[in-house]
Amino acid sequence: MKISRIVSLVIVLIAASYFLVPLYATFQFSLQMLRGQWSFQAYRSVFADPNFLSTLSYSAVTSLVAILISTLIVVPTTYWVRLKMPRVKPVVEFITLLPLIIPPIVIVFGYLRLYGSDSLLPLTVSSAGTNLMLVIGYATLSLPYVFRSVDNGMQTLDIRTLTEAAESLGANRSTIIFRVILPNLRAAIVSGAFLTFSISFGEFVFASLLNRPAFGPYLVQIGQDRAYEPAALAVLSFALTWACMVLMQIFANAKPGASRRRRGAAFNPLARRKTA
């Protein structure tokens, strides 16, 4: 083996250990709750806590709503900008990058000032209003990721020509968006959605400052109060995020017809005739 290959191997191993050693250490520590033996006691204890499931489901629901909001905003905007106003694309790109530049704490304080109890639109006075602010905040945080993945999806799709092809065949705007554009953006939307989910699922700053019963603040609270459970929770949330990434890969690489042969056949007039 050449020297250069050994050097690169060593570099890769060092880099990998930087991530893997803490992960392994956390996992090992999470198994040591009962003295002198390995056990999943910490995990049992986590699942036994009613707050665990309630914060988990609260965060799951808010994340899903955030995905819905950001998709509904980003897909039509990106489509329209690419089709009709390509010149404003840099502006839109810049706006979607803002959540990466402005710290979440600044955004949430801005929201509190704008929508506080003495404002014109006092969202913070009710629980529903505050929930709304939280999901809007999450949608904001996810903008850079959702926009980029949808925009990339549209780039590979050549939406202009597809739109014109559909128009020449007599389709109106809504038919084009729902029958041609959206189905072909499925992979891009799903990967944007999983990124949004993994960001907002364990988010702390927004949830904590808005005082919402979310998973992020719960994690921090447990971290202060307990010894072994935080390690178990960290491993669990890592597994969840990792599962999101795997799903994203699967959806991103799926080709039409590979996973939905049957559904494709059901829409196919010739196939129907043959099976009848």
Add this chain to the structure above:
Amino acid sequence: MSFLTIAKASKSYGATTVVRDFDLAVGKGEFISFLGPSGCGKTTVLRMIAGFETPSAGHISIDSRDVTLTAPNRRRIGMVFQAYALFPNMTVAENVAFGLKVAGADRATIEARVKDMLALIHLEHLAERYPYQMSGGQQQRVALARALAPKPQVLLLDEPLSALDAKIRVSLREEIRAIQKQLGITTVFVTHDQEEALSISDRIVVMNGGRADQIGTPFEIYNRPATRFVASFVGTLNLIDVTVADPAAGTVKIGEQIVTLKEVLAASSGETVTLALRPESGSILDGARGDTALTGEVVSSNFLGSVVRTRMRVGESLISFDMFNSPGFAPPALGERVTLRFSAADLLVLRD
């Protein structure tokens, strides 16, 4: 009575005018090609017919109905794009059925029409394939079937063969022409490939700088180019600068040799005009016919298989001519003096 009429159409983007005063009348069932270099406005005219661009001035009508401001989805046009533009999420059959579904046709009609269309392009066996599972040529045939399925009034083809390799290009263009004749559909075909345009069109519109330089049959365009641009763009051509000797008699001087043209010249004596001569219109064989002869020195001679291409110098001009290969004819040697015979009627006087 023309079926598709474009009257004084212009298109400007800001200060840039890409199409100016474009007039064209296309008969029902006619196959028209727009031929020109990139940037000449041919695709813009096509997109105005399709409705993707609105003319800055002028009118477009299809079947006596003014469609200048009609939305593309209400024009009943079929369009085939260079990039195929099949819907990637749909099978071949679903792609072809799309226009009919949008129009609200019933299931039996759609099934029958899809079947007919796939039979027309000989791809019945690929009905359930997805676009990414097919070759470029197959995708473009599906795109053609999809465009034809809703029975459009006009078929528009935007450089449909440019992305394909040479062999497929020739076979597909023949197929397109055969299908067009079979269906009798009025067709506008955009291309920058002169051979394509010459081989499949009823008429050709040669475009240059946003204008139609000449509109005519392939035969007219090739043999009677109206402008210097048309002459140089369509086919290869010798451009020969000559000095007018006697405009009334139509005599000109090429070097020291006098040639009598078949027409009276508008220029005055001593002025320079440009003549055009196709490389295939002359011969140096003994006994070659022709009322005109030019003698010159051979500067190059290339054997290309079926054709021998020779260049000779006459005065200041280089004249290139092609002759069919024959085992009894040895290509002329460099420096040899040869006499090219041709008909004076083949010499065209070009205007700019």
